Amino acid sequence: MIDLHCHVDLYPDPRAIVAEAVRRECYVLAVTTTPLAWNGTKQVIAGSPQVPMGLGLHPELVLERASEIEQFIDLLPAAKFVGEIGLDGSPRHRESLPLQIDIFRTILEAVARDGGRVMSIHSRGAANETLDELERHAGSSTPVLHWFSGTTRELQRAISLGCWFSVGPAMLKGEKGRKLVELIPIDRILTETDGPFTRSGSEPLFPWNVEQAERALGGIWQVDSLEVRQHIRDNLSRLVSKAGIGGRRE
Ligand code: MN
Numbered sequence: 001m002i003d004l005h006c007h008v009d010l011y012p013d014p015r016a017i018v019a020e021a022v023r024r025e026c027y028v029l030a031v032t033t034t035p036l037a038w039n040g041t042k043q044v045i046a047g048s049p050q051v052p053m054g055l056g057l058h059p060e061l062v063l064e065r066a067s068e069i070e071q072f073i074d075l076l077p078a079a080k081f082v083g084e085i086g087l088d089g090s091p092r093h094r095e096s097l098p099l100q101i102d103i104f105r106t107i108l109e110a111v112a113r114d115g116g117r118v119m120s121i122h123s124r125g126a127a128n129e130t131l132d133e134l135e136r137h138a139g140s141s142t143p144v145l146h147w148f149s150g151t152t153r154e155l156q157r158a159i160s161l162g163c164w165f166s167v168g169p170a171m172l173k174g175e176k177g178r179k180l181v182e183l184i185p186i187d188r189i190l191t192e193t194d195g196p197f198t199r200s201g202s203e204p205l206f207p208w209n210v211e212q213a214e215r216a217l218g219g220i221w222q223v224d225s226l227e228v229r230q231h232i233r234d235n236l237s238r239l240v241s242k243a244g245i246g247g248r249r250e
Contacts, residue, residue: 052080169210
């Protein structure tokens with residue numbers, strides 16, 4: 001199983017999540033929301049190759065944490081993946097959008113200068129703005145749009161720009177999300193949970209709950225869950241080797 005977007009450090013007991021993910025042979029990209037969380041998260045994960053980390057600066061936090069861009073740049077050479085980064089144009093964060101764009105651009109340019117990365121990208125309420133920046137500044141990086149919620153047209157634009165997509169149980173639950181997923185080429189899809197922000201009943205989603213996404217994808221692609229899992233695994237290998245980041249050390 002593969003969870004390409006999970007906030008491992010934000011569960012009450014991150015070490016237990018890592019141990020359980022390893023036990024279940026679940027590959028987890030532990031995205032972070034602030035550069036200050038990097039070192040702590042690294043300690044928790046303790047170098048498990050099955051749980052790589054993404055260096056992030058979440059757009060919802062940019063207003064208070066823009067100054068952490070310096071730490072971001074310092075830590076970047078040690079980061080195998082980048083994320084969660086991006087833009088949020090929803091009503092609560094719209095006001096900080098110009099600052100978010102500044103920071104996003106600075107990050108994209110730094111990443112491009114450092115050889116590019118696979119990047120997990122947030123684009124809620126700002127799909128076109130996000131794609132504008134990726135088009136101009138992503139360089140050789142490979143963007144993976146996480147929980148994409150734009151229009152069909154924006155999705156087509158993202159596909160033609162070479163973006164990949166990570167989709168989770170929450171996105172696949174709604175009609176709109178499912179319709180978008182049907183249009184994504186099957187060789188550009190990964191699974192994710194976005195836990196612990198997403199829930200199933202009273203519990204947060206855990207990385208291994210990507211099973212729910214595998215089942216939903218199986219319904220869309222008309223194949224069984226095991227075939228979906230194999231397919232997602234092949235996609236991940238291609239994503240990582242294409243980005244040429246296999247040899248990079250954390
Ligand atoms: Mn997230």
